Amino acid sequence: MKIGNVDVKVSILAVAVFVIFTIFLLVASVFSPEVRSQLIWLIPCLLMLLLIPTALNYMSRKEYADLTPLYAAQAKTVRIKLINEGMVGKPVRIEGVVEKVHYQFLNRPQYLVADRSGAISVKMFTSADEDVKVNDIVEVLGQVIHRYIVTGDPVINCVSIKKIKKTQQSEKS
Secondary structure, X not given: OEEOOEEOOOOHHHHHHHHHHHHHHHHHHHHXXXXXXXXXXXXXXXXXXXXXXXXXXXXXXXXXXXXXXHHHHHOEEOOHHHOOHHHOOOEEEEEEEEEEEEOHXXXXXXXXXXXXXXXXXXEXXXXXXXXXXXXXXXXXXXXXXXXXXXXXXXXXXXXXXXXXXXXXXXXXX
C-alpha cells in the first residue's frame, strides 16, 4: 500500500493477529448474544489491530526516507574490517554481499553483510524499500551502534539498503 511517497508494508504477524481476532469475534458473536450488543465497540478495536501497525510502519518508513539524503551526504565509504568501537555514532556506507537475512516477516530485518575484509550485522528498525535476499550485492547507509545499547560489538543501524549491480568482466577463454 502506498501513502504519499511512502510504500507501507504491514507485517505478516500483524495481519495474522487481525485474522485470528476476527475469527474469535465471529465465533463469539454467533454463540453469544451478549457479544452482538458489544459489536459497536469490538469492530473498531479490531480495526485498530490493523491500523496501528500500518501507521507505525508509515511513520518509521517516512522518517527513514527523510534521513537517507542526510546519511548519503555525510557517510564515508568504509570497509567492514575497519568498523570499530571508535566509530560508534558515525554514519557509514558499506558495500557487500548479503549472507543471511533474519526477521523480515516482522518488518525488522537484520542482515549479515560481508565484503572481502569481513562481515557485520546490519539492523533495520523498519521494513526495507527493496526485497533483499541472500547473495544480493547491496549498499548500506547507516550509523555504527553497539549491539546491546551500550555494550557489545559494533553493528550498523541501517537507514537505507539498496541492491546494486556490479559489472563483472567475463573471462576470456
